[in-house]
Amino acid sequence: MRDTFRFSVATLTYYWRRSLLLMLCVAMAVFVPLTPYLLVGRAASTLEQRAISTPLMLAAAGSKTDVILSALYFDGRKHTLMTMGEVMAVDRKRAKAIPLHMRFSSSGTAIVGTTEDYYKLRALQLEDGDFGERYGDCVVGYNAARRLQVSPGDFLSSDPKTIFNLTADYPLRIRVTGVLGPSGSPDDDVVFVSMDTAWIMDGIGHGHFQQPTQGDSPMQDEPSHVANPIGSATEKLHLEITDDNIESFHFHGRRSDYPVTACIIVPEDTRAETLLIGQYAARSDGNVMVVEPLRVVRRLLASVLRIRNLVISGLALVTVACMLLVVFVFLLTFRLRQNEFDTLKKIGASRIQVFGMIFWETGLVLTTGASLGITLGLLTGRFDQIILRWII
Amino acid sequence: MHYCYPQTSGDIGSRLRIPEWSVGAGECVALIGASGSGKTTLLQLAGGILSVDDGSIRVGQHALAAMNEAKRRQFRLANVGFVFQSFELLPHLTVDANLLLPFRLLHKQRISTDVQRQVDQLCEKLGLSQAIRKRRPDRLSQGERQRVAIGRALVTQPSVVLADEPTGNLDPVLKKSIVDLLLARCRENQATLVMATHDLSCLDRFDMSCETGTVVQWEAGR
Known part of the structure; x- marks a missing residue:
């Protein structure tokens, strides 16, 4: 397993442009719906906290x-x-x-x-x-x-x-x-x-x-x-x-x-x-x-959260479409690299070893991309005030 | 033995039949014949990449026809070295990693110092310097690539080396040196070499040459 992992890392490094693009693609697919979710959630929580402290x-x-x-x-x-x-x-x-x-x-x-x-x-x-x-x-x-x-x-x-x-x-x-x-x-x-x-x-x-x-x-x-x-x-x-x-x-x-x-x-x-x-x-x-401030704020937030959920549902669909495209790119890439896999099999690689390499490659791109997207999302949530001020 | 080619749509299929053919241990045999005469199929059957539909193939003590795919794979890794016409080196691995690939696939997690010494000696004999060994295949010349491919085939010291037109993509000067290299290394290891080739000028250096027409018979249908 360690060798298949090593081969996959070598492959991703060799095709680094493709790997980087796919990782960024996955990162964006995760980041785009996550960020409004976190930002709106955080803003809603702040609004609610203030209302709670004002009986x-x-x-x-x-x-x-x-x-x-x-x-x-x-x-x-x-x-x-x-x-x-x-x-x-x-x-x-x-x-x-x-x-x-x-x-x-x-x-x-x-x-x-x-x-x-x-x-x-x-x-x-x-x-x-x-x-x-x-x-x-x-x-x-x-x-x-x-x-x-x-x-x-x-x-x-x-x-x-x-x-x-x-x-x-x-x-x-x-x-x-x-x-x-x-x-x-x-x-x-x-x-x-x-x-x-x-x-x-x-x-x-x-x-x-x-x-x-x-x-x-x-x-x-x-x-x-x-x-x-x-x-x-x-x-x-x-x-x-x-x-x-x-x-x-x-x-x-x-x-x-x-x-x-x-x-x-x-x-x-x-x-x-x-x-x-x-x-x-x-x-x-x-x-x-x-x-009663809390009641008024919750009524306001209910509308905001409904809109947020609607927006996030739309963005989730975009994410699914993006992920399908990533899968499609992977399938195309693997087809283009069929000769490599055939060579491995001719030399003596088992089907499990070849699938292991494909698994690690795909997994590494997806997990790295998703981690990057989540990290960016969390950072955006952490510095929401600065970012919102910069955007607005 | 019989081998049936996979049937495609609109094709009645064809069958390859070899009544009998043997190569002695340690012999270096050149396999000649026109394109499509079955040279590659014969090599792939002998190496266990393809399995026979009927009859038997024996390599040393190993009866390939009785083995399933997993066993043939293990047999291939341990006993057979392949050299291909288009080198078929993995582009994302360095020369060293390509050379050690059969060991890695054999699940030898750690390459022992003995193996490393063996690889170093082989590289020395193949003229692969340390600088070359750190490069990836796309930064090598054609001759260097084929020497790496030969190295990969010989690194496990297999008892059988099967070479499928290894000089097909090389210029005449390189052709000679590659054939000499392959013969020398196989003879040194006392390995049996079967090399498919169109290059008739190199036949005199082999122990024997064999024309596929005399070995293989073709039958229509499955």
Whole structure:
């Protein structure tokens, strides 16, 4: 058996171009259906994992899919805002409420306003710097930091919503105080700020050189200079929050009226979860809805996986066709080499020995090709983010 | 003995009959005759590649007609060396690997130092240098290829060497040297040589020559 194997290796080496082509052919036949299978499977698993770690989501009534894609994966789609009052109304004995504000971006990277509880929920760790405590501080996700080329101590500017109305949503310069470690989730691709900073970007809070009128104080719930909530044209607004001007920053209106995109609800237990779902389902005003992210994601994935299975079935047929072609090439090759086999038989080789050589040759090409295809498929699955980014 | 050729469509088939023919041990016999006179068939019957349909063939103590294919194969590997007109070396093996092929097919996993010494001596006698022995057949001249083919036939020191027009593809100068080489090696090993040839100029170097017409009779039908 060792000799027949040795003969086969010698033959494959001698006809190396043919062997290499056949191996690549087999590798591609394995790689092509395997890769989308692995990539979609991995993406589905990642999506599902994130949904699993987000028990409930509270948002303004509307499309559940839009809320999930926006608040869970920060895909940038717009959803009707709700008020902070809804977040404050969540029964604290039953659940923890983590508000999310997603209206702004910096150089195209989403700025997410949230609280410290969000970092704990997602188990996000700092790679460098700290979380920052002041208005205008931000923590940048791992990929976002590399894309924006920032590190602690650098500054980012929020993108203006409109270039024609300078009084609305004016750009705010925010200070990078920390960079998060890689989490392999959408958190890597965004900039996190506190809810207060997000509201300052909204224009609800601001600081100006002119002293605020009597009664203004940071975080007050009562409205002040209501007639001109964002400051008059004569008042010069601060575009950056510093230690020197932080005292001049103040908020207008009731905190319960401040806008919030969505709110993650982390119930204490299953009973609390059921009660919360029931509570919101029974509400008659229909202003807000409670979404179970896992259910929405699974419904989305069901469609994706059906399409994946359809695509893979098609690709499997291509693989079968490719393998049949490989077999055909082998048969043709063996026919062309009939003289060699006849010589072996004339010298004294048994039929088993000749079949052994054919077996090893075919087996080596198929196993090497298939191994190459599987390895390439696994590598593609391993570096899916890089590859997908490169392709897209 | 009788041998029936495989029947093809539209052909009534033909039968080869040899009433009696013998070659003495250690004799070198030239087998001459026109193309299609049955020289190759006779050699293949004697080597056990083809089996007789009726009658008997005896090589030394071995009765080939009584053997099945597996036994004839073993017999061939151990006792018969074949030299073919078109050399029939395996293109993907080096000269050394081609020479050792019969040993490998005999399931001698490890080539002993004795065998290796034997091969080295044979190569020396055949004029196959170390450089040539590392090459593959496609990098050899016609003469070198036929010397390798002779080496492969003689490497197991067979008692019978059957050569089927081994000089058919060679130029006149090479023809002479190859025939001399083959005769010399067979005589040295005391092996019986039966060589089919169209080259009448070399007949005087053989112990005897035999015309297939005097040995073989043809009959129509099966």
